Amino acid sequence: MTEEIIIAGFGGQGVLSMGKILAYSGVMQNKEVSWMPSYGPEMRGGTANVTVIISDERISSPILNAYDTAIILNQQSLDKFESKVKPGGMLIFDPNGITRLPARKDITIYSIAAADEAGKLGILKVFNMIVLGGFLKLKPLVAPEFIHKGLEKSLPARHHKLIPDNEKAIEVGKDLIQPFTPAD
Amino acid sequence: MGELRLMKGNEAIAEAAIRAGCDGYFGYPITPQSEILEYLMAEKPYEKTGMVVLQAESEVASINMVYGGAGAGKMVMTTSSSPGVSLMQEGISYIAGAELPALLVNINRGGPGLGTIQPSQADYWQSTKGGGHGDYHLLVLAPASVQEMSDFVKLGFDLAFKYRNPVIIHSDGAIGQMMEKVVLFDPIPRRTDDEIKKQCPWATVGKTPDRKRSIITSLELDPGKQEQVNLRLQAKYRKMEAEEVRYEEIACDDAEYIFVAFGTSARICQKSIELARAKGYKVGLFRPITLYPFPVNPLRELSTKIKGILVVEMNAGQMIEDVKLAVSCSLKVEHYGRFGGIIPTPEEVTENLISKVIGG
The missing domain is CATH 3.40.50.970 (Thiamin diphosphate (ThDP)-binding fold, Pyr/PP domains)
Structure with a gap:
């Protein structure tokens, strides 16, 4: 099993930390992982993305041009990465702020209104975990117990009190995600 | 562990x-x-x-x-x-x-x-x-x-x-x-x-009665003596070349063509090997781990068993000079590079192997 994932959105949406929690959870479950971020000025308010690979085997290239799954949180990222999903792959997007919807018919597309839901529930800080929950429902790469360990390892000790909120957000995401059919 | x-x-x-x-x-x-x-x-x-x-x-x-x-x-x-x-x-x-x-x-x-x-x-x-x-x-x-x-x-x-x-x-x-x-x-x-004093007799840690005077300098105005310094350095480099070469071969056992790449480029080439092998090409990777001393002899030996080499670097062609010297230009050696902060994709590396080395 090898899953090659791109997570992309605005800087500040928690793109990199979502990837880190996923990667650390993989480590806890004894998987091979890599986490390759965009870095530099991109991270300061512009677009941010991270390539996460989780595998049972030694990982070859941490830098990719085609992905099994794209998790997309803004329009720029959708424009950039929709075409980079492998045929038969999966695209998950949050419709918040999206003006041009995804259109490919050769991949499976899901939408998750995580930004809206996080606002309603007053849990904006863990918005990214709602998205991660949606992804994990479709591709349960790591078991919940290892996600818990991944959260413990990824978050500094002073933020460990937020772990229950994070886990709740993951559950919210699992219920929120739904299939999306592109217009003809 | x-x-x-x-x-x-x-x-x-x-x-x-x-x-x-x-x-x-x-x-x-x-x-x-x-x-x-x-x-x-x-x-x-x-x-x-x-x-x-x-x-x-x-x-x-x-x-x-x-x-x-x-x-x-x-x-x-x-x-x-x-x-x-x-x-x-x-x-x-x-x-x-x-x-x-x-x-x-x-x-x-x-x-x-x-x-x-x-x-x-x-x-x-x-x-x-x-x-x-x-x-x-x-x-x-x-x-x-x-x-x-x-x-x-x-x-x-x-x-x-x-x-x-x-x-x-x-x-x-x-x-x-x-x-x-x-x-x-x-x-x-x-x-x-005390351990430093024992392990490094050359170190300037103070001249106590039990130690000779140490001098740290790179200056020697007498050319005869400076040549001796150079000869000593060269002898040291020959010893490194004999004893410290490190490299890795991946999927080279049955390879007809190889990438030579180090660092990030070597990781990308490993994906390119998967893509090339899926198309039926027998491709491997030779990865120098010590760039100096360059693994001259292992690469030369491998080169006698293969048909061509693509050197992949995130520069315009630097290590390729060492590769060509190592194999004495005895087979086809081509280069593919991206620069200025662009990282080549595994797909374009495979395409360049096919177009420049295998098909060319």
């Missing part, structure tokens, strides 16, 4: 330095390697092992602090990225000339000049051919994973002291910034002053 963590390459270098028993780190921040200094400042090893961590006023100051610490037999290091390493070249030449151990790290970014902060391998010539003046070599280690970023800090210090020669870890922004699993080696205590 040591402690398992998920770390950035830069963080792994910093943690490994503390664990290796490093006495002093002197550096100046520059992207894409500032996490090394940040990590050390957050960990505060000066409160635990007594390791000095100092942000100098410039790269020139950093390398000269390293020069001074190394002269006292201390295990010292500095890290920087391309433009910063250029500033250090005078000091590096002096350290090589004075035959002192030191660990240097260059997390390459695109150049020339200030260039870009994105990954590159454009400093190959600078690292391997002597970036400063005079006839000297650094021992050059090229990690291709976060695990090797950690392991090569310890190896680098060992080799630096074995040869009394500066060692450079030649990496790039991609490996510096990426996170992978790393198994950390168990901490080694810093050497005591």
Whole structure:
């Protein structure tokens, strides 16, 4: 099993930390992982993305041009990465702020209104975990117990009190995600 | 087994330095390697092992602090990225000339000049051919994973002291910034002053009655004597070439064509091998781990069993010169490079192998 994932959105949406929690959870479950971020000025308010690979085997290239799954949180990222999903792959997007919807018919597309839901529930800080929950429902790469360990390892000790909120957000995401059919 | 963590390459270098028993780190921040200094400042090893961590006023100051610490037999290091390493070249030449151990790290970014902060391998010539003046070599280690970023800090210090020669870890922004699993080696205590006195009779640690006078210098005005210095250095480099060559072969057993690549390019080539093999081409990878000494003999031997080579680098063609010398131009050797901070995709690397080497 090898899953090659791109997570992309605005800087500040928690793109990199979502990837880190996923990667650390993989480590806890004894998987091979890599986490390759965009870095530099991109991270300061512009677009941010991270390539996460989780595998049972030694990982070859941490830098990719085609992905099994794209998790997309803004329009720029959708424009950039929709075409980079492998045929038969999966695209998950949050419709918040999206003006041009995804259109490919050769991949499976899901939408998750995580930004809206996080606002309603007053849990904006863990918005990214709602998205991660949606992804994990479709591709349960790591078991919940290892996600818990991944959260413990990824978050500094002073933020460990937020772990229950994070886990709740993951559950919210699992219920929120739904299939999306592109217009003809 | 040591402690398992998920770390950035830069963080792994910093943690490994503390664990290796490093006495002093002197550096100046520059992207894409500032996490090394940040990590050390957050960990505060000066409160635990007594390791000095100092942000100098410039790269020139950093390398000269390293020069001074190394002269006292201390295990010292500095890290920087391309433009910063250029500033250090005078000091590096002096350290090589004075035959002192030191660990240097260059997390390459695109150049020339200030260039870009994105990954590159454009400093190959600078690292391997002597970036400063005079006839000297650094021992050059090229990690291709976060695990090797950690392991090569310890190896680098060992080799630096074995040869009394500066060692450079030649990496790039991609490996510096990426996170992978790393198994950390168990901490080694810093050497005591008595241990340094015993292990480093050349160190300037004070002339007590039981010690001869030590002089650290790279100056010798008598050309006859200076030639002897050069001959001694050259003998040292021949010994490194005989004993310190390191490399890795991946999928080479049945390969008809190979990539030669190091660092991040070598990782990309591993994916390119999967893509090429899916199309029916028997392709492998030869990865130099020591860029100097270059693995001349192993590559020459492998070249007799294959039909062609594509050298893949994030530069316009630097290591390819060493590859061509190693194989004495006895078979087709082509180059594919991207530069300026662009990382080649596995797909374009495979396409170039097919068009330039296999099909051409």
